[in-house]
Amino acid sequence: MTEAEAREALRAWIREHNPDVPAGEPADGTRLIERRYLTSLQVADLLLYIEELRQAPVDPTRLKPGVFASIDDIYGAFF
Amino acid sequence: MDVPGLRWVPNGQSVLSGELLARAEWLDGAFLAMASAWGAEDHRFPSILAAAVLERIDWFRSFPQLATFPACLDAGGANLARFIEGQPVTADGIVHPTDLAPIGDVLTPAACYHVYDHLGDRTFDRPRYLTTRNTCFRREEHYQPLERQWSFSMREIVCIGTAEEARSFVEAATAEVDRFVAGIGLPVRWEHATDPFFRPSKNPQYLMQQVDPTKHELVFQDRLAIASTNLHHDHFGRAFGITRDGEPARTACIAFGIERWLSAFVHQFGPEAASWPS
Numbered sequence: 517m518t519e520a521e522a523r524e525a526l527r528a529w530i531r532e533h534n535p536d537v538p539a540g541e542p543a544d545g546t547r548l549i550e551r552r553y554l555t556s557l558q559v560a561d562l563l564l565y566i567e568e569l570r571q572a573p574v575d576p577t578r579l580k581p582g583v584f585a586s587i588d589d590i591y592g593a594f595f
Numbered sequence: 596m597d598v599p600g601l602r603w604v605p606n607g608q609s610v611l612s613g614e615l616l617a618r619a620e621w622l623d624g625a626f627l628a629m630a631s632a633w634g635a636e637d638h639r640f641p642s643i644l645a646a647a648v649l650e651r652i653d654w655f656r657s658f659p660q661l662a663t664f665p666a667c668l669d670a671g672g673a674n675l676a677r678f679i680e681g682q683p684v685t686a687d688g689i690v691h692p693t694d695l696a697p698i699g700d701v702l703t704p705a706a707c708y709h710v711y712d713h714l715g716d717r718t719f720d721r722p723r724y725l726t727t728r729n730t731c732f733r734r735e736e737h738y739q740p741l742e743r744q745w746s747f748s749m750r751e752i753v754c755i756g757t758a759e760e761a762r763s764f765v766e767a768a769t770a771e772v773d774r775f776v777a778g779i780g781l782p783v784r785w786e787h788a789t790d791p792f793f794r795p796s797k798n799p800q801y802l803m804q805q806v807d808p809t810k811h812e813l814v815f816q817d818r819l820a821i822a823s824t825n826l827h828h829d830h831f832g833r834a835f836g837i838t839r840d841g842e843p844a845r846t847a848c849i850a851f852g853i854e855r856w857l858s859a860f861v862h863q864f865g866p867e868a869a870s871w872p873s
Contacts, residue, residue: 560802581805
C-alpha cells in the first residue's frame, strides 16, 4: 500500500463513520478529535482498521499522546 | 507525622481543626478568587447524586471500584422491627441490615458532575463558568491521611462553551495556578494523566485519554496530584443535552483536592502553621 492509498483509506474510514463530514474533509492536517470526527467509541475500531491496513499488530498499551490527532499524525505513527 | 489539627479516622477520613482547618479554608478562598476571574458563580450542591445522572456518562462501568452508595433500610414496619430485634451492629462494627430499599443514588465522586446535571437541556450563546465545592467519596483499597481518603473536599471551576473557549480556559487556569504555586514556593509540575479506569485495557475512554492528552495533573514532589485540568470535548455536552450555538457544548474543568494541598504544605513547610507561607 502506498502512502497516498493509506491516507485515502483513513480518510474514507473517517467519512464512513461520520456521514455529516463536509465535502473535502478531513484534510491531512484536520484535528480529528477536536472536530469530533473521532470519538472514544470509535478509536478502538480505528485501531483495528489500522492494523488491517498495515498488516501488523499495534500494542495499545504503548500508544503515545497525539498519534490520532490528524491523518498526518496517524500515518506518521503507524505506517 | 504528627500534624496539629489533624485527627485521622481509620475508615479513610480526617477531622480538621485549628490552623489546619483555617489553611483549608484559606486555600479554598484562593481557588474561589481564581474562579472570580471568569465571573464563575459559586454553587453548593448536595453530596448525594442520583445514580441515573452518572449512568448518562457510563460512569459505573468505568469506575465501579470507586462508587459508594447510600443504603437505607426498607421502611416497612416489620422490616425495621426485624432490624432492631437482631443485632444492628456487631462488635466488629459490621452492620447487619435486613431488607434494603432500592438504591437509586450514589455519593458524589467528583464535584463537577452536579454542574452538568444542573445545566442539562439548556442552550447557551456565550461561555458559562461555574464553581462548586463538595465533599466527594471514592472507595479505595487503602487510605492515607490527607492524601488518599474515602471522603475529601474538592473545589472545581467549570467552563461550558465552544472548543476554543474550553481550551482557553484550561490554558488560563493552568497559568493562574502556576502563578499561585510559584508565589507560595511549592515544588510541583504538570503531567499528562489518565483517570483510574476499571480494566483500562478494555475501556475505550482510557484508550482515548492515552492518545488525546486532555487530562493533566499538578504533581507535588513527583508523587502527589493536588490539582488537575480536564478537557472533556463534547462528552458532557452530549450526555446532558447542553448546547452552545446549536452544537453540543464543550466543557473543561480544573479541580483542586483540598486535603492534598494541606499535605503538600505539611511536607514542604513542616507541620506547624507558623512556618507556612501566606
